[in-house]
Amino acid sequence: MFAALICLVFTAGDGTPSPAFSQEEWAIVQSLSPAVLLPDTTNAFEQNxxxxxxxxxxxxxxxxxxxxxxxxxxxxxxxxxxxxxxxxxxxxxxxxxxxxxxxxxxxxxxxxxxxxxxxxxxxxxxxxxxxxxxxxxxxxxxxxxxxxxxxxxxxxxxxxxxxxxxxxxxxxxxxxxxxxxxxxxxxTEAPFDAFVAGDKDAISDSAQRGLQFFIGDGGCLRCHFGPWFSDGAFHSVGIAPLEGGPLKDAGRAGAIDKLKTAQFTAGGEHSDDPAGIRATISKHIAKRREDWGSFRTPSLRNVEKTAPFMHAGQLATLEDVVEHYSTLENFVSADHHRETILEPLNMNDQQKLDLIAFLESLTAPLPDKKLLTAPE
Ligand code: HEC
Ligand code: HEC
CATH class of the missing domain: 1.10.760.10 (Cytochrome c-like domain)
Known part of the structure; x- marks a missing residue:
């Protein structure tokens, strides 16, 4: 038994055994991949x-x-x-x-x-x-x-x-x-997706520990869930304006009226599916008090490549983002309405490194190079 334990510690490479995922955790991990696009029925030319x-x-x-x-x-x-x-x-x-x-x-x-x-x-x-x-x-x-x-x-x-x-x-x-x-x-084809599909070596032990933290104690999954790592909804995570001081950007609260009067919408005359699900949801959208100063939960796919972060680029690196969630030190709240689900995570250095390694495992290659310049 002793030998088995030593062996386990030894094979992990960096001194910490790689986490074994419980059945429950693995079910959650599988809900995060693969990412598949649904068609947009409001655009008849989408596949043209x-x-x-x-x-x-x-x-x-x-x-x-x-x-x-x-x-x-x-x-x-x-x-x-x-x-x-x-x-x-x-x-x-x-x-x-x-x-x-x-x-x-x-x-x-x-x-x-x-x-x-x-x-x-x-x-x-x-x-x-x-x-x-x-x-x-x-x-x-x-x-x-x-x-x-x-x-x-x-x-x-x-x-x-x-x-x-x-x-x-x-x-x-x-x-x-x-x-x-x-x-x-x-x-969308990142090492993380290969890992979920069964290639156990596709991501490092550190990234696996980060993943476990992400879906567990980190509580990240409450907003960043599903194959796109986003609930598609709006929240405040307390990011101060670039120039400091109180929040100025109304975020979601400023968008509802614009959406109602916009010309090119899912339910508008130029839509190819004006009675479809997108249009129906928009029709019933209402302002909520907590919308003020809230922003859409971004997808975390390829996040390693898209610094700086947050709606006005307030955080320069992933280290800064993780530090923010760890301490909530500079948390600025809109209208005393702080998202009650955010608590400082008080992470240690290894946990921070692991979480970043996990976020980096979400980087997929760029699309085919024919799509990266004007067509020839
Ligand atoms: C309450 C919902 C919520 C929770 C919980 C949450 N996030 Fe976020 N996350 C957001 C929102 C909303 C933003 C954008 C905020 C803004 O721009 O002001 C964001 C932004 C980010 C960004 C920057 C992405 C970009 O493209 O700018 C990263 C990285 C991130 N979150 C990772 C995490 C991690 C890791 C955790 C867990 C420790 C976590 N989030 C927990 C809602 C959440
Ligand atoms: C001056 C820089 C700039 C230019 C030029 C620009 N964009 Fe953007 N784009 C942005 C910014 C900034 C946002 C976010 C704006 C906001 O949230 O209010 C954005 C948002 C978007 C989004 C929404 C993405 C999402 O996840 O919600 C799409 C799609 C997009 N742009 C496509 C385009 C296309 C197509 C063009 C050319 C017709 C274009 N952009 C030109 C800066 C730019």
């Missing part, structure tokens, strides 16, 4: 290859901005896992939020940090017209396409002949083409 190519061309094209220097890829750079590495994004002006990745973005229920769009395609025109992002009105978007032979050809095969009078209808189609491209940006 021609529309995706058109969307891909526009994604990398700086002509769709007022200063001709900004494309979607300026803030969603492929080699940075479709983020920009900045705390808050800079386009034609200075924005106030961090650029999230668009990898795997199609899985979301709500889009943007505050969820003010209820479909993936509902996002694009808002961004292009935003004075600080691309500052490019829809009339100019459509005329830019009409003046370019290749883009017009791409348009015609995707949607039929470009009708210059229908500016709003065309804007919705262009947004759907961009969404169709983004839907192809899948990065």
């Amino acid at each position: 290859g021609d529309a995706a190519s058109l969307g891909q061309a526009i994604f990398f094209d700086e002509r769709f901005s007022s200063n001709k220097e900004v494309s979607c890829a300026t803030c969603h750079e492929p080699k940075k896992y479709f983020t920009d590495g900045l705390a808050v994004a800079v386009g034609t002006g200075q924005t106030t939020r961090n650029s999230p990745t668009v990898l795997n973005a199609a899985h979301q229920r709500w889009f943007f940090w505050d969820g003010r769009a209820d479909t993936l395609w509902g996002q694009a025109i808002q961004t292009m017209e935003h004075p600080a992002e691309m500052d490019f009105p829809r009339e100019q978007i459509i005329s830019t396409i009409a003046q370019d032979e290749q883009l017009t050809a791409g348009w015609n095969v995707s949607f039929g002949k470009l009708d210059l009078d229908d500016i709003d209808g065309n804007s919705a189609k262009l947004a759907k083409a961009l969404a169709s491209y983004i839907t192809k940006l899948d990065a």
Whole structure:
């Protein structure tokens, strides 16, 4: 018996035995993989290859901005896992939020940090017209396409002949083409997924201990659950504004009215499934007191590659994020309404390293390189 014990300690390599998962824990682990996208029925062009190519061309094209220097890829750079590495994004002006990745973005229920769009395609025109992002009105978007032979050809095969009078209808189609491209940006085959599928050596012992902490004592699973590591809902984890002081960004609370008056929505006239489930959920959305200062739980897939973190890039590294959850030292609460489920975790150094090793095991390779530049 003694020998067996020594042997166990020895094989773990770094002095700590690798954890054995109980049956209950393993059932939870299996609920975290594989990640499979569901179709978005509000976008009839989602699986249209021609529309995706058109969307891909526009994604990398700086002509769709007022200063001709900004494309979607300026803030969603492929080699940075479709983020920009900045705390808050800079386009034609200075924005106030961090650029999230668009990898795997199609899985979301709500889009943007505050969820003010209820479909993936509902996002694009808002961004292009935003004075600080691309500052490019829809009339100019459509005329830019009409003046370019290749883009017009791409348009015609995707949607039929470009009708210059229908500016709003065309804007919705262009947004759907961009969404169709983004839907192809899948990065879900991480070492963690190989581990869940049965390759016990796919992730290190340290990462396995981190996983056990994540689903157990860490309590992370209460918000970061399922194959996308997100409940798709909105919470405050007490992150102070970049410049310090009280919270200023209303987050989810500011999004509900915008969602109700937005033009390109799941239930709107440009949707391909206006009576579907997405539209129904949006119709019944109501403001809640705890929405103020809350943000969408981000997916943790590929999180190692998308620093800095949080809605305004307030935390520079994963170490900082783990430190935050461990101490809650700089916790800033909105309206005295602190999420009661967050308690300081008081982690030791090994636990911190393990948790980070686990988060790093969620990094998948980038999608096929044909998707990482404008189409040839
Ligand atoms: C100036 C930088 C910038 C540019 C240019 C830009 N984005 Fe973004 N993008 C952001 C920021 C910042 C957010 C988050 C905004 C928020 O939450 O309020 C975002 C959010 C998104 C989201 C939502 C992701 C999610 O998980 O909710 C998608 C999709 C997206 N952008 C796609 C695009 C596309 C397509 C374009 C080009 C038409 C584009 N972006 C151009 C900075 C940019
Ligand atoms: C109460 C729900 C909740 C719990 C519990 C929770 N998180 Fe989060 N997490 C969030 C929300 C919401 C954000 C974004 C907050 C913001 O931007 O202000 C976030 C952000 C993050 C980020 C940054 C991701 C990014 O792309 O910026 C990481 C990493 C993270 N959480 C890991 C964890 C870990 C590890 C645990 C357990 C120790 C945990 N979270 C527990 C809700 C939660």
